[in-house]
Amino acid sequence: xxxxxxxxxxxxxxxxxxxxxxxxxxxxxxxxxxxxxxxxxxxxxxxxxxxxxxxxxxxxxxxxxxxxxxxxxxxxxxxxxxxxxxxxxxxxxxxxxxxxxxxxxxxxxxxxxxxxxxxxxxxxxxxxxxxxxxxxxxxxxxxxxxxxxxxxxxxxxxxxxxxxxxxxxxxxxxxxxxxxxxxxxxxxxxxxxxxxxxxxxxxxxxxxxxxxxxxxxxxxxxxxxxxxxxxxxxxxxxxxxxxxxxxxxxxxxxxxxxxxxxxxxxxxxxxxxxxxxxxxxxxxxxxxxxxxxxxxxxxxxxxxxxxxxxxxxxxxxxxxxxxxxxxxxxxxxxxxxxxxxxxxxxxxxxxxxxxxxxxxxxxxxxxxxxxxxxxxxxxxxxxxxxxxxxxxxxxxxxxxxxxxxxxxxxxxxxxxxxxxxxxxxxxxxxxxxxxxxxxxxx
Numbered sequence: 001x002x003x004x005x006x007x008x009x010x011x012x013x014x015x016x017x018x019x020x021x022x023x024x025x026x027x028x029x030x031x032x033x034x035x036x037x038x039x040x041x042x043x044x045x046x047x048x049x050x051x052x053x054x055x056x057x058x059x060x061x062x063x064x065x066x067x068x069x070x071x072x073x074x075x076x077x078x079x080x081x082x083x084x085x086x087x088x089x090x091x092x093x094x095x096x097x098x099x100x101x102x103x104x105x106x107x108x109x110x111x112x113x114x115x116x117x118x119x120x121x122x123x124x125x126x127x128x129x130x131x132x133x134x135x136x137x138x139x140x141x142x143x144x145x146x147x148x149x150x151x152x153x154x155x156x157x158x159x160x161x162x163x164x165x166x167x168x169x170x171x172x173x174x175x176x177x178x179x180x181x182x183x184x185x186x187x188x189x190x191x192x193x194x195x196x197x198x199x200x201x202x203x204x205x206x207x208x209x210x211x212x213x214x215x216x217x218x219x220x221x222x223x224x225x226x227x228x229x230x231x232x233x234x235x236x237x238x239x240x241x242x243x244x245x246x247x248x249x250x251x252x253x254x255x256x257x258x259x260x261x262x263x264x265x266x267x268x269x270x271x272x273x274x275x276x277x278x279x280x281x282x283x284x285x286x287x288x289x290x291x292x293x294x295x296x297x298x299x300x301x302x303x304x305x306x307x308x309x310x311x312x313x314x315x316x317x318x319x320x321x322x323x324x325x326x327x328x329x330x331x332x333x334x335x336x337x338x339x340x341x342x343x344x345x346x347x348x349x350x351x352x353x354x355x356x357x358x359x360x361x362x363x364x365x366x367x368x369x370x371x372x373x374x375x376x377x378x379x380x381x382x383x384x385x386x387x388x389x390x391x392x393x394x395x396x397x398x399x400x401x402x403x404x405x406x407x408x409x410x411x412x413x414x415x416x417x418x419x420x421x422x423x424x425x426x427x428x429x430x431x432x433x434x435x436x437x438x439x440x441x442x
Contacts, residue, residue: 124410131361148190149333151425160229180422194286194333259301303344329396
């Protein structure tokens with residue numbers, strides 16, 4: 001089978017959901033594409049300089065949207081009565097499972113996304129920019145690692161619970177929205193992808209991403225709100241993908257976050273990767289903390305629990321007397337559901353792990369977060385907030401470039417989600433590099 005037919009067949013086979021009707025053919029032209037290159041990035045777009053708790057059984061599990069999803073209903077009931085282990089360092093998950101998938105041509109798949117979305121208005125262009133005060137580094141073009149962070153909006157929540165009153169219903173149709181999500185991922189060719197609110201992992205994202213050369217890991221919430229929605233596709237959770245040609249997996253932890261020694265409904269995935277280009281290790285975590293106002297103390301406790309787990313994981317193999325030199329560089333991506341004024345943000349910014357928020361570097365002083373990473377209108381009113389972050393070890397890693405944040409005009413008066421943007425959260429993306437280790441400079 002030729003590559004074009006293989007792409008079409010896989011999309012038709014894996015991405016059809018009984019919850020969505022026939023594709024209406026409404027689509028849009030994507031933003032700028034980056035051609036493929038070493039580590040999955042190309043040179044089609046160059047950066048420009050920037051100035052400037054699990055509860056017991058009262059809620060029934062709703063019928064699932066597909067036969068594979070019915071398994072999730074049973075699993076969710078099991079998880080509800082038998083909480084996840086606090087830390088499973090080596091769950092039964094291997095990269096060999098991904099090697100059995102037929103390989104897809106990413107450029108062909110991107111063209112299919114573009115064709116499926118060709119009649120929507122063009123999405124505003126987002127630019128890669130250099131942080132203020134930095135100089136582009138061209139002498140090691142292949143060492144940069146591209147990381148994407150994105151709450152993609154669970155399909156069941158978008159259509160069934162979240163109440164986006166200014167978003168047209170057909171803009172939320174999975175038969176079209178999945179192409180918008182895939183198009184954005186394919187456009188920027190990230191090496192590592194951290195996602196939240198994933199409720200189409202096994203029937204869509206895992207098979208497609210595996211066929212594009214990624215290894216995936218998924219961890220569902222013990223009791224997902226998606227299960228309250230009729231015809232749902234199973235529980236939502238966090239997912240992480242890394243490019244197999246760029247990294248090998250050296251450690252994996254599935255965490256159920258605790259607060260005041262009690263397990264909660266929020267989870268995290270932590271992976272220790274070895275870069276095939278530099279030979280160095282990188283620890284990457286993805287999480288999604290408790291939502292809603294009034295839960296600030298719980299989020300702070302969840303953040304403290306996650307930081308403690310990360311300290312243990314990144315210092316594995318190191319002695320207490322030599323803990324600093326044994327620490328693995330760290331990246332933490334997530335929807336923290338917390339503004340920079342919250343205590344959980346302060347916990348991360350002042351942590352002994354030496355973390356900085358990458359997107360502060362977009363500001364002129366390098367100290368201010370973007371004005372928003374999510375902007376939505378619900379029956380309760382309009383909400384414009386900064387909730388999503390990419391944290392990195394500032395002593396071991398440097399940020400080379402970031403994807404800018406769309407302006408208010410580019411987002412539009414109806415806010416998010418929309419025909420242009422498939423989620424109520426914006427994707428974040430940055431290129432990072434390892435700093436030279438002291439012994440390598442001598």
